Amino acid sequence: AVDMSVDIGGVRLPSPMMTASGCAANGREIHRFIDITALGAFVTKSVKLDPVSGRGTPRMAETPSGMLNSIGLQGPGVRAFVEKDLAWLHSIGARVIVSIAGNTASEFARVARTIVRSRYASAVAALEVNISCPNVANRGLVFACDPAGAHKVLTLVREEVPRGLPMVAKLSPDVTDIVEIADVVLRAGAHGLTMINTTLGVAIDTDRLRPHLVAATGGLSGPAIRPTAVRAIWQVAGAMREGRIRAAPIVGVGGVRHGTDALELVAAGATAIQVGTAAFNDPSAPHRVGVELEQLVADRGFERLADVVGIAHERF
Ligand code: DOR
Secondary structure (H helix, E strand, O other): OOEOOEEEOOEEEOOOEEEOOOOOOOOHHHHOOOOHHHOOEEEOOOEOOOOEOOOOOOOEEEEOOEEEEOOOOOEOOHHHHHHHHHHHHHHHOOOEEEEEOOOOHHHHHHHHHHHHOOOOHHHEEEEEEEOOOOOOOOHHHOHHHOHHHHHHHHHHHHOOOOOOOOEEEEEOOOOOOHHHHHHHHHHOOOOEEEEOOOEEEEOEEOOOOEEOOOOOEEEEEOHHHHHHHHHHHHHHHHHHHOOOOOOOOEEEEOOOOOHHHHHHHHHHOOOEEEEOOHHHHOOOHHHHHHHHHHHHHHHOOOOEHHHOOOHHHOOO
16 A cells, blocks of 8 residues: 655645645535545635625636636634534544635734634644635735735734644735745745635626626636646745755645546645545545545555655656
């Protein structure tokens, strides 16, 4: 058997497979189809300080090349999240990565504080700091597109996380230089990077001749963005290998449906893999892709997944 365990900022996970934030709600629905305690981690929908009703509907649209969403970070707020969702995830023994979001840097920090001080904090394997939601009223609030803003968010959250709890920053592909943002968040103390969030798009209904989504713009996900994810991982992992930025684990996400897709992201430099959009059609996808990935790694003669991470950068 292949050693599929991964290390994210000092936390050992038995599997590289995770759900992608927002694509499996807070676990109850998908747990009817797959045992989420068998995943490396379950990643929650991003949690904000106060309840958010989100954008108007329709706020999801399928296109032939991917899914578009403008949910707008809908959620119950961090207190209800802790009492209802984190309590349940804790009770079933899941390893949880809590995705956090905020309108300001200090809001991110308050959400982090509430989670790490909650009585269910022992279920939390890491925090994923979502600085890259494309669906905010003022695009200026996409901290991942603003180096100074990104630095401030990560610095304030870092002050709240206890030793041993990794903080992973989720980056946007919609920047001219993703290596620059990676460098900024790593300097602010991020222990890892999740790449990538959705990329901004618009789909027009050709019968009504109006946008499909009420908000017009939305985040594009699914297979269409996989080469974009591979590119982002490739560029950042390359900079790490060349010593241009500090080395840290990369959690790869973007259009993964099959084991071969996951292997592509791993070979480009990802240590762990999240499955998002594919889980809507096939709730078993986060688990199945892990089984397929293990077989592909074994078929290629490797004993440890870690030996394949970034291998495509090597000269032969
Ligand atoms: O595509 C996305 N949609 N990415 C996010 O980070 C948040 C989400 C939403 O709630 O709009």
